[in-house]
Amino acid sequence: MIKELLNQDTAPHATNVLVGKLGDILIRAVGKPFDMAINWGRIYSLWPVHLETACCSVEFGAASSPRYDVERFGIIEAFGSLRQCDLIVVMGTITRKMAPRLRMVYDQMPDPKYVIAMGACAITGGLYFDSYNVLPGIDGILPVDVYVPGCPPRPETLIQGAMLLQEKIKRTKAK
Amino acid sequence: MSSGTEKDIEVKDTTEEHSDNSENTAKSDSMSKGEAKKFYEEKGLDLSPDVPVKPKPVPIFEKSLADKISSKFGDKIRVDYVRADRIRVTTKREDIVDVAKFIRDELKYDHAESVSGVDYPDSSEIEVIYHLGSYTDEKLGRQIFALATRVPREDIPNPGSDTTRTPSLRDVFYSVEFHERECFEMFGVYFEGHPDMRRLLLPEDWADIPPFRKDFKIKGR
């Protein structure tokens, strides 16, 4: 194939194609272990944003308490600026007043960023399905990676959700 | 469970019939009375009527408070009920500031626990109720004084600039400040003289009618 390309007279075009092809081959050969290394770095230091939106934040707090200790799975307690965060755990109901703020917080986070929808309210509106001020789930405004059901989810469920997210990150391409 | 004697059940049946006839014919049961009775007995359910009528004695202390206020204001107020620890008085909105000042100065109630609105679209009125309590007076610790007034209600509300308004009690009871703001956004009742009549809980871009009015229906209902 390379010989064919070189023999043709349309030289500049052919060189471009050649470089492109070689690049693809290079990424395929080197990229996969490279991806793995980057993802391995990411999955054990997920920093959640400190954005409490409703009552599920109580169980999020309990998840970092000594009994559950979510930190041993690489989810760090929610402290620090959102500019350093790569995970947003939407803890429960999103009201119409909170929705633009939630989107604003998400937009300010650096890439790559992941979203966990925690609790029935964040998934479908839950108990507040017929309330006038509650969004029916957050997937209309954010791309959700993992849904954690429950009202509120037990800390174990949240930890499982976080581990599912880690599994998901492992299998994705590093951006 | 007290499934009761035959006599109890008889009494209950007649009351059921009355309430059924008066308001809810759709509920007229497919079960006969005997079947219904058996059904209730099997489930072990109480067969007493929904609200047993118990005559309660009028408490003396509460009565004296109510007498005090009605002797002062005469027919400007109406004492709705006097129960154990609870008094409720309705007044016109023009007089509410005077009545509230009297309650604060003479009866020694010193703070408001809540300000609620209740919408009555049938009589085209909104009721505003102040639940007042006292910290300073030892005897009034148990008491709650409900001071109510009614304001006209408009079918197409325009909060802040229509006739749905009443004098604010913020100068009398300082603690009503946030409660009145909430009542304003939820019912559209404008409190005249309140220094800060802004929106509190609802989103800034809320453009619908005040949500706690009865003609505001929630999704799917």
Add this chain to the structure above:
Amino acid sequence: MTTQLPPGMHLETVDDKIMTLNVGPQHPGSGHMRLIIKVDGDYIVSCDPDPGYVHRGEEKMAEYRNYIQNIPHLERPVIHDSSNILYPYCLGVEELLGIEVPERAKYIRVIAAELNRCIYILYWLAIYGIFLGHSTMFMWPAGDRELFIDLLEAMSGARVTHAYLVPGGVRNDLPSNFEERCLRQVEYFEKRLKEYEAIFYQNPLLKARTEGSGILSRTDAIRLGTTGSVLRASGVDFDVRKKEPYDVYENLDFQTIVMKEGDSYARSRVPYLEMFESCRIIRDALKKMPKSGSVRTKLKPNPKGGNDEVYRRVESGRGAIGYYIVSNNRPEPYRVKISVGSFRNLICMPYLLKGEKLGNMPAVYWGLNYWPVEADR
């Protein structure tokens, strides 16, 4: 440069000295609310609280559900104090429907309410610790809280949202060896509480930050209509459990905690001392409780209230909670108004933060025992 901001958000211009800060809703020291704070250097000039980020319309939804269906969603505003927020609702509905509660159920309710009060205060204390940068004080109460949660989980089956109190009593009887477990837990917990005293309340750094900050005088506490620990820290002896005893509180042995100082330190200490009283109540209630008997008066399906109204209140972890229920011969209530302690204490915030240092804001704010979800309902 003009930026298109969502409605309600604004970039405020700055004059030379005064700067406006939006503290929240995404801020480690705010919770689910926004405080619009104006600062002059390091000192707060004015504070305008902006709640409503969790306003879910509980009161409106309650008008569309019958008296039993209302139970689960009415406890959601404070899921870590769910027995106490359901308590006045149950009392009110019982009064409306004319239901008598069995004696044993009354004691079980009191025990559940006091266990839940401990759960609430421990969570509050954990967050208070982390707000002040005291990580140990997050770990200890958060760990001890789990033991109380275990007890309530054994009673009701759910971790935080118990829905254990129902009109007519409690949902189910106590588990078999509950009394023994509960006593053991209370005994252990009282020992732990003394350790909290040593590590947190005698900490010179905590004292330096909170003593003398955000002082609320007795007159102002009454005038502003505050409630709960804020009121009692300012020297007003008012506790609904004492003043208007509901269920069996008048038979039980406990006292009201009152402190005179009215500063942040006193406000942080009153709930802590109340946990000792809660332990006393639990122990006393376990002793006086009838050992057997019914725990629930069964209701008719879909009961109707009369043409009546009722106002009942209880003392929760954050102050008095009052329910105003209006019924009009329907299975659903006509209007439910929840008057909660957090909302009533909100009025203190602009008042207390004025003149305070910005760094002290979290100490004053969380000392008010404020839970935004409950305040917004």
